[in-house]
Amino acid sequence: MQYQEEQEYNKRFDLGVWKRLIFYAKPFYRHLIAITITMLLCAGFDVIFPLLTREAIDGYVSVGRTEGLGLFALKYMAVVVGQIICIFTFCILSGHVEVGMTRRIREIGFKRFQELPFSFYDQTPVGHMIARMTSDTGRLGETVGWGLIDLFWSAGYIVMTACVMISLNWKMSLMVMLVMPVIAVIAMWFQKRILKNYREVRKTNSKITGSFNEGIMGAKTTKTLVREEANAAEFVELTSTMKAASIRAAVLSALFMPIVSTLGSLAAAYALWKGGYDVFTGAMSFGTLTVFISYTTQIFEPISNIARIFAEMQSAQAAAERVITMIETEPEIADTPEVIEKYGDSFHPKKENWPVIRGDIEFRDVTFRYNSGEKVLSHFNLKIKAGETIALVGETGSGKSTIVNLICRFYEPTEGEILIDGVNYKERSQLWLQSHLGYVLQQPHLFSGTIRENIRYGRLDATDAEVEAAARMVNAEEFILKFEKGYDTDVGEGGNRLSIGQKQLISFARALIADPAIFVLDEATSSVDTETEQIIQEAIKTALSGRTSFIIAHRLSTIRHADRILVIQHGEVTEQGSHAELIRKKGYYYNLYTNQFREERENAILGIRQQS
Ligand SMILES: Nc1ncnc2c1ncn2[C@@H]1O[C@H](COP(=O)(O)OP(=O)(O)OP(=O)(O)O)[C@@H](O)[C@H]1O
Ligand SMILES: [Mg+2]
Incomplete structure (x- = not known):
């Protein structure tokens, strides 16, 4: 740059x-x-x-x-x-x-x-x-x-x-x-x-x-x-x-x-x-x-x-x-002239030429570093089938967000390539990929305006009924209707009149309404309470079916139902398998899970004791 x-x-x-x-x-x-x-x-x-x-x-x-x-x-x-x-x-x-x-x-x-x-x-x-x-x-x-x-x-x-x-x-x-x-x-x-x-x-x-x-x-x-x-x-x-x-x-x-x-x-x-x-x-x-x-x-x-x-x-x-x-700063991530010729640019997309997306993803020998930093990923390989639900767990800074950022092409691999449906994603336009992506961030950003407008941002031609259906799907309706103006409540600049958990739910609904083929939840439920989270989990199961999805969560109960859980340590997959397989393996995941489970149970017991 x-x-x-x-x-x-x-x-x-x-x-x-x-x-x-x-x-x-x-x-x-x-x-x-x-x-x-x-x-x-x-x-x-x-x-x-x-x-x-x-x-x-x-x-x-x-x-x-x-x-x-x-x-x-x-x-x-x-x-x-x-x-x-x-x-x-x-x-x-x-x-x-x-x-x-x-x-x-x-x-x-x-x-x-x-x-x-x-x-x-x-x-x-x-x-x-x-x-x-x-x-x-x-x-x-x-x-x-x-x-x-x-x-x-x-x-x-x-x-x-x-x-x-x-x-x-x-x-x-x-x-x-x-x-x-x-x-x-x-x-x-x-x-x-x-x-x-x-x-x-x-x-x-x-x-x-x-x-x-x-x-x-x-x-x-x-x-x-x-x-x-x-x-x-x-x-x-x-x-x-x-x-x-x-x-x-x-x-x-x-x-x-x-x-x-x-x-x-x-x-x-x-x-x-x-x-x-x-x-x-x-x-x-x-x-x-x-x-x-x-x-x-x-x-x-x-x-x-x-x-x-x-x-x-x-x-x-x-x-x-x-x-x-x-x-005149040239964007580092830019579509090549051939790609723009075929699929259009961000402001004039040629949607008629866009291939249908299935959602197969492959990391092929990917090495990645941020601008001036150390390597976060080194010769990383991973294959994900369309429709799979993948969970990423691992310590802070292990590279989970980096992996999903690369999938979304917010950053590009320093070396190696990422293939979507078998084709290097640099051969398709950024807009093509990103319009098939749903992304819910750890720190969700809302725009000034009403809740309804914010959800509709995901798909501008969505009807009111669709907006409300999306909100119901992530169980956001309950808190929305508690506001005097309901869906027409003003969220304030950057959404700062809402709690982080509420913002997360709204951005979840906003991502869902676009019906994306690839879905990313990066710590998207970290700020909602356990009860809400459980209801969201149900929603996730239905909402994510048929989509390739990535869930990053510190709370492991959220990811139990993932098709495949990847344990990431220092930018490498050190364990993978279903929840049951990983528990049987008695490795890193097993320890993490049992510790968290014990903690949660203790908290629950303490909670009951405090109440009585
Ligand atoms: N924008 C950035 N610029 C430079 N370095 C970054 C950037 N984002 C992350 N890193 C570095 O890359 C490494 C991996 O970070 P990453 O965000 O992928 O971790 P993570 O597994 O998502 O952590 P967490 O669980 O805390 O979200 C870290 O060492 C971090 O310092
Ligand atoms: Mg992260």
């Missing part, structure tokens, strides 16, 4: 990044061209205004003429109207580009997140991904949409002003323009520092958000660990960093504008002094002098604009790189 999180990018301006970003602006090329033209027009109008003033002074005021003044007023009005139209147009165009770009990148990113495999999520913190796709993309849209406007306007304005000034009086123009490079250097210096401080503010701000998040989510743990004081101290440090940086940015901004405008005024003063002299001697008209003065007082604005845009782009460059790297 190429994606590496959070390098600090402090590189110089890099055109390559912006070229790649502009590729994502492709649907907006026409808008961008229109923006360029509008902005050049806008700059043109801004340059024309002082010339009109000159005409008014030289042609009417100083000679005391009034005839033709109406026509002049019309001309002036036309320029004003032209400018208004330009401003209106560029506001609409830029808004469109900003929002459109942001939306497009987010859409591409969202789609990518759906395709990326588990291993990506093992490595990348969720908070970072969310920040990338929300604040970073927003910033990019803004930079592309509005930064370009300022850039084209400023460049257009500077070039046109320079041309007009030179044509009016080239000697004086050259003198006045000497301040331009000085302003440019000063502007660059300030803008860089201002932005650096703003960046610091933003970075600290996201840390503060993170702190709030942890402070709120971990409030209970904080209390039990007596961490309140330490947490508060860390928080105070963060906020004072942010305060200092904010103040620095404000002071720099406050200094910047007066300095630059003083320089502009100095140039204007020079023009006034030199030009005033020329006006007296008659070498220059009074109108021309006013033109010079307005240009020189205004030209610092486009220059500092350009400085700001470059500084902004340099800092947005980091956001651009992060976003582009993220949306």
